[in-house]
Amino acid sequence: MQVTQPSIDYISYEDVTSNSTLETxxxxxxxxxxxxxxxxxxxxxxxxxxxxxxxxxxxxxxxxFLIPEIQYKYxxxxxxxxxxxxxxxxxxxxxxxxxxxxxELDEVFEAINALHKSSWLTPKYLNMLKETQELESSFKVxxxxxxxxxxxxxxxxxxxxxxxxxxxxxxxxxxxxxxxxGTVQLVLLAKYLEENGFDFWNLGHPYMxxxxxxxxxxxxxxxxLKRWKASTVKENIK
Numbered sequence: 001m002q003v004t005q006p007s008i009d010y011i012s013y014e015d016v017t018s019n020s021t022l023e024t025x026x027x028x029x030x031x032x033x034x035x036x037x038x039x040x041x042x043x044x045x046x047x048x049x050x051x052x053x054x055x056x057x058x059x060x061x062x063x064x065f066l067i068p069e070i071q072y073k074y075x076x077x078x079x080x081x082x083x084x085x086x087x088x089x090x091x092x093x094x095x096x097x098x099x100x101x102x103x104e105l106d107e108v109f110e111a112i113n114a115l116h117k118s119s120w121l122t123p124k125y126l127n128m129l130k131e132t133q134e135l136e137s138s139f140k141v142x143x144x145x146x147x148x149x150x151x152x153x154x155x156x157x158x159x160x161x162x163x164x165x166x167x168x169x170x171x172x173x174x175x176x177x178x179x180x181x182g183t184v185q186l187v188l189l190a191k192y193l194e195e196n197g198f199d200f201w202n203l204g205h206p207y208m209x210x211x212x213x214x215x216x217x218x219x220x221x222x223x224x225l226k227r228w229k230a231s232t233v234k235e236n237i238k
Contacts, residue, residue, distance in 0.1 A: 011035035011068060016047040026051075026070060027225060037066040040124060042131035046139045050161055052228050054168070054204050056120040064124055074224040075206035079194035081215035088183050099188045100145040103133055108143045108155040108171070115171045121157070129157070138162055138236040144170075146185035153178050154185040162232035165193055166202040186214055199231040 009032070015021045026032075036058075037044065045066075048055050053068035084092075109126050113119050129141045139161050146154040156170030172182030193201055203211045206218040219227070 008032075008034050008036055011037055011048075013039060013041070013044045013047060016044070016051050016053075022051055027221070030072065030221070033069050033072055035068050035070075037068060038063075040066060040128045042128060042135055045128050046132055046135060046137055049139060049159060049166070050232060052225055054166065057122050057125050058120070064122060066125075067120075070221065071205065071224075072221055073206050074219050074221070075203040075208075075211040075216040076219050076224065076227070077190060077201040077203060077211075077214060077216040079190055079198075079200075081217065082187070082190045082194075083213065083215040084187050085183070085213075088180060088187055091180060091184055092187070095148065097184060097188065098147045099185070099192060100147060101192075102143045102145065103141060105129060105141065105143045105157055107152060108145060108157055111152060111155065112157070112169050112171045115174065116169070119169065121169050132159075138232075140236065144185065144189055146181060146188065148181075154181045156185070156189075160236065162234040162236055163197065163199040164202055164228065164231045165189075165198055167204060183210070183214075186210075190214070199234070200227065202228075 011026075015026070035053075037048075045055060048068045051070075053070050055066050055068040058065050058067045105126060109121065112121055132139055132141055139159060141157070141159045142165075144156045144158065145152055154170070154172035156167055158165055158167040160166075170182070170185075172178065172185065190201060201216075203214075203216050206212070206216070212218075
């Protein structure tokens with residue numbers, strides 16, 4: 001493994017696909033979570049995801065890099081722990097929402113970037129996600145879209161591996177009339193995942209209050225990996 005500076009190391013496709021490197025070098029090192037790569041190939045991204053990394057991008061000296069993170073802690077939602085507030089339940093009872101699933105990512109991508117001006121979800125990253133769809137694997141990238149009267153009002157991009165779903169980035173319409181629609185999308189997605197036999201939902205970083213409010217619990221890296229390895233090798237959901 002090539003070392004670039006004391007704080008962050010380069011990680012190659014060979015590293016990620018080497019069980020020995022992962023188990024003896026990467027996973028046990030609780031002083032390191034971020035790595036970097038200039039390999040934006042679909043096969044490298046899928047290998048990182050299957051190994052438990054969640055990858056974003058960063059620009060340095062005019063060049064875009066992939067920044068895979070094997071987190072210290074993860075927020076996981078077991079569906080029996082799902083919490084639905086009275087306000088959101090009332091909205092679900094009174095309004096007609098449509099939750100759609102697609103591998104067409106552009107509309108949600110544009111909505112995310114319109115909301116988050118400095119998003120790490122760049123065109124190069126999007127193209128990489130699209131290229132994963134051409135691989136024969138248990139990895140499936142998904143666009144989750146909440147619509148009301150046909151209008152896209154909230155959504156996210158994530159991926160399925162085995163019986164797990166992982167969120168990458170999302171958005172909700174910031175107009176006052178659409179307040180709490182982002183939470184509605186999360187609740188409906190959780191219900192869908194439960195009904196379709198997923199083991200759990202990987203929400204990534206545990207530092208955002210809405211994840212814990214939804215019912216997610218925090219798992220240390222070691223405990224996360226035990227659950228991750230067991231569920232990602234199961235037969236892929238739809």
